[in-house]
Amino acid sequence: MTARAVESWTLEPMNVFVHEAQVRLVLLMTPAGQVLAQSGFSRAVDVMSAAALGAAIMASTAEIAKQLRQPPFAALNHQGERHGIFLGGFTTGRGPVVALVVYDLDVSSLGLVQLFFEQFAEELRAASPKAPVPKQVLAADFERELTDSLNTLFGR
Amino acid sequence: MADDIKTLSTQLAQDPHSLVFLRLGELLRRKGQLDAAHRVARTGLERHPHNSDAHDLYARILADKHDYERAFDEWDMALRIAPNHTGALKGLAFLYFKVGDITQAEAHLEEARGVAPDDESIAQAIALVRGAVRAPAPAPAPADAAQPVAPTPAPPLRASTPAPEPMAEPTVPLEEARVFAGLEGAQEGLLLLDLAGRVLGGALKDPHGQDVTEAVAAYLAGVSQEAARTAKLLGLGSWSGLSAEGPTGHVYLTPPRADALLLVVRDRAVPLGRLAILAQRASHMARRWLEQQA
Amino acid sequence: MTATTGYGRALDLITRVRGVRGAMLVAGDDGLVVAEQLMEGIRGSAVAALAASLANRLRRAMDVAGVGGPMFWHLQGDQGALLVVPAASAMLVVAVTDADVNVGLVRLELLRAAEAVG
Numbered sequence: 001m002t003a004r005a006v007e008s009w010t011l012e013p014m015n016v017f018v019h020e021a022q023v024r025l026v027l028l029m030t031p032a033g034q035v036l037a038q039s040g041f042s043r044a045v046d047v048m049s050a051a052a053l054g055a056a057i058m059a060s061t062a063e064i065a066k067q068l069r070q071p072p073f074a075a076l077n078h079q080g081e082r083h084g085i086f087l088g089g090f091t092t093g094r095g096p097v098v099a100l101v102v103y104d105l106d107v108s109s110l111g112l113v114q115l116f117f118e119q120f121a122e123e124l125r126a127a128s129p130k131a132p133v134p135k136q137v138l139a140a141d142f143e144r145e146l147t148d149s150l151n152t153l154f155g156r
Numbered sequence: 157m158a159d160d161i162k163t164l165s166t167q168l169a170q171d172p173h174s175l176v177f178l179r180l181g182e183l184l185r186r187k188g189q190l191d192a193a194h195r196v197a198r199t200g201l202e203r204h205p206h207n208s209d210a211h212d213l214y215a216r217i218l219a220d221k222h223d224y225e226r227a228f229d230e231w232d233m234a235l236r237i238a239p240n241h242t243g244a245l246k247g248l249a250f251l252y253f254k255v256g257d258i259t260q261a262e263a264h265l266e267e268a269r270g271v272a273p274d275d276e277s278i279a280q281a282i283a284l285v286r287g288a289v290r291a292p293a294p295a296p297a298p299a300d301a302a303q304p305v306a307p308t309p310a311p312p313l314r315a316s317t318p319a320p321e322p323m324a325e326p327t328v329p330l331e332e333a334r335v336f337a338g339l340e341g342a343q344e345g346l347l348l349l350d351l352a353g354r355v356l357g358g359a360l361k362d363p364h365g366q367d368v369t370e371a372v373a374a375y376l377a378g379v380s381q382e383a384a385r386t387a388k389l390l391g392l393g394s395w396s397g398l399s400a401e402g403p404t405g406h407v408y409l410t411p412p413r414a415d416a417l418l419l420v421v422r423d424r425a426v427p428l429g430r431l432a433i434l435a436q437r438a439s440h441m442a443r444r445w446l447e448q449q450a
Numbered sequence: 451m452t453a454t455t456g457y458g459r460a461l462d463l464i465t466r467v468r469g470v471r472g473a474m475l476v477a478g479d480d481g482l483v484v485a486e487q488l489m490e491g492i493r494g495s496a497v498a499a500l501a502a503s504l505a506n507r508l509r510r511a512m513d514v515a516g517v518g519g520p521m522f523w524h525l526q527g528d529q530g531a532l533l534v535v536p537a538a539s540a541m542l543v544v545a546v547t548d549a550d551v552n553v554g555l556v557r558l559e560l561l562r563a564a565e566a567v568g
Contacts, residue, residue: 079480109506111481111499362516375511382507383525386500390492390546392527399524400508405517421515428524 005037007094013123014039021116024083025102027051028124030095031058040102054087054100075117077110086113090121092128161187168196173203181213185220193217208238215247224251225441240271246281253285261285347419348412348442353377357445360421363404372419379409380417397435399428408435412442457485460543460563467559469551471530475567476542478502484541492546501534501544522557535560537567 003018005011010028018026018039025040027047033055041047062072075088086101099120103113164180177200184193197214204210215230228251234244249264262285269278346358353374360369379398387395398409401424408420408431420435457475464473465487472488474497481502486494509519525532526549533545533556543563545556 105479109479109481109499109502111477111495112503114482115496115499360515364516366516368514368516371514372511375507375514379504379507379511382500382504386504386525386532387527387530389496389500390532391529392525392531392546393529393549395525395527397524397526398508399526400512400520401522402512402517402520405515407512407515407517421517 002042003037003039007036009127009129010037010124013120013127016123017116017120020119021101021103021113022108023101023103023113024107025050025100027054027100029054029098029100031055031062031089031098036097050100054098057087058089058098075114077113079105079110082106084108084110084113086110086117088117088121090125092125093130094128097124172199175200175204175207175209177203178209178213181217185213185217190217190221194221206237208234208241208244211237212241212243212247215244219247219250223437224254225437227251242268242272242275242278245271246278249281249285258285345421346438347373347376347421348445349373349376349417349419351377351380351415351417356416357442358419360419363423376409376417376419380411383409384411397432399432401428406431408432410435410439412439413446416442416446418442457567458487460566461485461487464543464545464556464559464563467545467547467552467555469548470556471546471548472497473546473563474498474501474544475537475563476502476544478505478536478540478542488546497532497544497546501532501542504532505534505536505542522560524553524557533557533560535564537564539568541567543567 003011003015005014005028014026014028014037017023023040025038027038027041027050028036029051030036033051035047035051038047041050057076061076065072072089074090075086077087078085082105084103084105086103087098088101089096089098091097099117101113101117103109161180161183164176164183167176168174168180177196181193181197181200184190184196194214194217197210197217201207201210201214211230211234215227215234218224218227218230227247231244231247231251234241235248238244245264245268249261249268252258252264253261262282265278265282265285269275269282272278344359344361347355347360347369348357349355353376355369355373358369359367360372362368383395383398387393396410400407400409403424405421405423406426406428408428410418412418418435418439420431420438422431422434426434461473461475464470472486472492472494474486474488474494475484476482476498477484479502481499483494483498486498488494488497504525505520505523508523512518512520520534520536522535523533525534528549530549531547531551531553533547533553535543535557537543541564543560545560547556
């Protein structure tokens with residue numbers, strides 16, 4: 001299974017999570033959709049779509065929670081017939097991170113994903129750079145950064 | 157017979173180093189007093205470790221107690237001491253017959269007949285074995301009470317054993333069957349595999365007689381990993397076994413070593429507790445077999 | 451310890467057996483906790499997720515072996531054990547126990563609980 005990281009500190013925890021929770025796909029990104037790492041994706045276009053959709057969903061649910069005067073949702077799960085989609089957010093030394101996880105119901109379960117997601121978040125927190133480097137992502141830079149990320153993620 | 161036992165016991169008490177334990181042990185065995193026979197034979201064997209008849213007696217008692225693995229060892233030892241020991245040859249033949257290794261069973265019996273051509277029991281045993289070849293499924297051999305036409309699990313077989321022309325194709329490769337030689341169900345309800353799901357020995361058939369060895373092995377690797385992880389993460393320590401009741405059968409899964417997995421399957425008539433004992437025995441044999449392969 | 455009333459009664463009978471550290475009802479498909487009565491230190495979410503995962507794998511292997519899905523299973527460790535009975539409603543009744551627990555007794559209570567929760 002392919003696993004690549006734009007930010008190398010994410011790679012080991014992600015590989016452990018994939019192995020333990022036996023999930024098919026993982027995409028780690030910032031809430032703005034900037035990709036940090038991926039596992040299991042074979043096409044760049046899928047990463048782009050997933051990152052954009054994941055970020056949008058997190059933004060939408062955060063807004064719903066805000067309207068309800070509730071803290072942001074920690075995680076969302078959608079269970080289909082054969083696959084489950086899990087989207088969860090947590091904070092690291094680098095800043096907030098969002099993880100999109102796709103799992104086969106034959107192989108894994110929501111319970112397993114949740115169980116090892118907690119550990120995943122903890123390991124990422126421990127591995128993340130301790131002093132975050134605040135970096136303003138300008139709209140003009142976004143497209144170039146995304147392209148750079150994809151090049152790294154797919155070794156192009 | 158009780159008087160004989162009493163007399164022999166007295167003689168043995170008077171001269172513990174005499175060979176009278178051989179007759180006493182055999183009498184007790186025939187009478188079904190297996191624990192007493194076991195004690196007598198073991199004590200005698202400790203005093204006469206190089207006596208082939210002592211090993212033969214001990215093996216017969218072990219076979220009666222269904223401890224085929226150790227019985228094999230004892231008969232094997234008897235043959236090492238006395239290569240023409242007909243009792244040991246018959247014993248080993250019985251064990252091979254029991255696991256369906258007809259070729260080896262017949263080879264041992266033929267060797268015994270070469271040593272004792274007038275022994276009627278050997279001729280009968282050969283007829284029985286050949287009859288089993290014609291029958292679709294060999295039934296367990298009715299062991300003669302006095303001289304069981306023998307059982308045993310198979311570690312190193314004697315290289316000198318002549319292999320006659322096979323009369324029937326074995327249902328599984330010979331080496332695989334030998335992992336569990338001497339245990340019931342070695343070719344239909346015992347399976348040894350590595351952690352990647354590759355079959356190392358044994359075979360498995362479903363209730364309809366269909367061979368499901370490879371398919372089950374493929375699934376078991378995942379079960380084993382999950383069992384190990386579950387035990388570890390839940391603080392249960394190292395897992396030693398996983399038993400399960402199904403509607404039509406019971407299964408027992410155990411790791412004989414860290415790099416292997418053993419499955420025992422039996423129908424529901426076999427209680428889980430007994431299945432666990434059988435699995436322990438098979439696990440011991442599997443461990444030994446794995447060590448021999450190293 | 452938490453358990454909704456009806457389920458709580460079913461779990462009570464299991465946890466009364468000497469050597470039982472906790473009992474749970476688990477959604478078999480999801481591996482999520484439905485109800486639990488656990489001693490301190492036992493992570494219900496971990497028990498639920500792992501028991502369900504192992505149950506699913508075991509069921510597949512047993513189906514292929516031709517003996518049917520498990521009606522009771524027992525994972526034995528040197529420091530404890532996990533005993534599970536699937537209930538009709540795709541739930542699992544789970545007990546976490548000491549290693550030397552009376553397995554027969556726990557099995558009986560698990561079967562009763564499975565019947566009670568339907």
